[in-house]
Amino acid sequence: MASIELSRIVKTYGDHPVLHGVDLSIADGEFIVLVGPSGCGKSTLLRMIAGLESISSGTLKIDGREVNDLKPKDRDIAMVFQSYALYPHMSVADNMSYSLRLRRSPKEKIAAAVAAASAKLGLDPYLARRPKALSGGQRQRVAMGRAIVRQPKAFLFDEPLSNLDARLREQMRAEIKRMHGEFGATSVYVTHDQIEAMTLATRIVAMNAGEVQQIGAPLDLYDRPANLFVAGFIGSPGMNFLEGQISGQEMQSAVRLTNGTLVPLGRNPGLSERTPVTLGIRPEHVAIRPAAGGVEATVELVEPTGLGIILHLTVHGVAFKIFTADRALLTPGERLTVGFPVERLHLFGPDGARIALDPTPIAA
Structure with missing residues (x-):
C-alpha cells in the first residue's frame, strides 16, 4: 500500500x-473520491497520478518518492477505466494475468493470483470466455480483477461504473467497497455520481474549474459545505437557495428575503445590517405547513420516488424543491406554507463562503 x-x-x-496548484495528501489505505462537474480537472488529476498525463509544475510523490518523471509501468499503480480496456482476443483468465505474464512471474504465482481474484469477484464460471461473451458488469469485474492480481500500491478508478445500468452500479459499488475493506488498498476514485461519492469515500475532494473547493468526510461536505459551489453540488436533490440581506444585529438577526419575508437566524457573528447573503436549506429539511411563520409557495410539479415525493415549488418566483416521505396527494397549482428550521439553515456571504451560525434560541 502507499501514501x-x-x-x-x-x-x-x-x-x-x-489545474491551478492542487494540494492533496492521501494517507495509506484511504479511499479518496474526486467529484465535480465535467471539465473541472478531476480525470486529468487522476491521469497525472497514473503517469498518463505530464505534470506542468508541482510535485507528485508516491510512498515519499517523487515520481513526476517516472513511467506509468514503474509507479506500481493499477487503473480501472470506464471503458474496461480489455483485450478482446484474450480470455478472462488471460486478461487478468496479462500484467503478471509481462513481468515473467512464475506460472504458479500467476495461477494463484488469478484464482484468488476470480473467487473474490465471482468470475470462476467465466475464466475461459472472451470479453464479447460477458455482460457489462462482468467485464467491469474482469477489469477490477486484472488490477487486483498485480497487488499494486494504489488503485485508480476513472468513472468505472458510468456505463452500467442502475442495478449493476449498485452491485458493483458494493463490490468495490467490500474489496477496499478486504484489501485496505489506497484508492483514488473519480465520479460525478453523488451516491458513489457519499457511500465509497473516506474523504471527498470537491473540485471546480481546476481548483479544490473542499476536502472532508462525506457528511462534513453534506452538513457543512465550505461554499456555495459545494452546497449546490453535493446532495440530490440539490440545496435550495434564496437571496436576501441581513436584518438586525448579530445577536438577534434574520435574513430579509427579496419579498420582505424575515427568516430568523439565531446568533449570527460578524455580519452587519444589510449585508447581502444567500440562504440555503436542503429539500429534506424544509418544513411543510409549519405551526408558526413560514413562506407562501406554489406547487408546480410532483415527482413520486417510491421513498417519498419531490415537490417542485416556486417561492416568490424562485424555483424550490422539497423532499418528503409524506405521500399525501398534492397537485400542481396548490398553495402551501413552507418553513425553514433555524438549525437546518446554511448561510453564505457575498463571496460565497460559508458563514457559521449558532442556532441556539435567543433569550427574550
Whole structure:
C-alpha cells in the first residue's frame, strides 16, 4: 500500500490552464473520491497520478518518492477505466494475468493470483470466455480483477461504473467497497455520481474549474459545505437557495428575503445590517405547513420516488424543491406554507463562503 502526496500540482495545455496548484495528501489505505462537474480537472488529476498525463509544475510523490518523471509501468499503480480496456482476443483468465505474464512471474504465482481474484469477484464460471461473451458488469469485474492480481500500491478508478445500468452500479459499488475493506488498498476514485461519492469515500475532494473547493468526510461536505459551489453540488436533490440581506444585529438577526419575508437566524457573528447573503436549506429539511411563520409557495410539479415525493415549488418566483416521505396527494397549482428550521439553515456571504451560525434560541 502507499501514501500519495500532491503539492502545488499545475496542468496547462498550451496557454489553457486546467489545474491551478492542487494540494492533496492521501494517507495509506484511504479511499479518496474526486467529484465535480465535467471539465473541472478531476480525470486529468487522476491521469497525472497514473503517469498518463505530464505534470506542468508541482510535485507528485508516491510512498515519499517523487515520481513526476517516472513511467506509468514503474509507479506500481493499477487503473480501472470506464471503458474496461480489455483485450478482446484474450480470455478472462488471460486478461487478468496479462500484467503478471509481462513481468515473467512464475506460472504458479500467476495461477494463484488469478484464482484468488476470480473467487473474490465471482468470475470462476467465466475464466475461459472472451470479453464479447460477458455482460457489462462482468467485464467491469474482469477489469477490477486484472488490477487486483498485480497487488499494486494504489488503485485508480476513472468513472468505472458510468456505463452500467442502475442495478449493476449498485452491485458493483458494493463490490468495490467490500474489496477496499478486504484489501485496505489506497484508492483514488473519480465520479460525478453523488451516491458513489457519499457511500465509497473516506474523504471527498470537491473540485471546480481546476481548483479544490473542499476536502472532508462525506457528511462534513453534506452538513457543512465550505461554499456555495459545494452546497449546490453535493446532495440530490440539490440545496435550495434564496437571496436576501441581513436584518438586525448579530445577536438577534434574520435574513430579509427579496419579498420582505424575515427568516430568523439565531446568533449570527460578524455580519452587519444589510449585508447581502444567500440562504440555503436542503429539500429534506424544509418544513411543510409549519405551526408558526413560514413562506407562501406554489406547487408546480410532483415527482413520486417510491421513498417519498419531490415537490417542485416556486417561492416568490424562485424555483424550490422539497423532499418528503409524506405521500399525501398534492397537485400542481396548490398553495402551501413552507418553513425553514433555524438549525437546518446554511448561510453564505457575498463571496460565497460559508458563514457559521449558532442556532441556539435567543433569550427574550
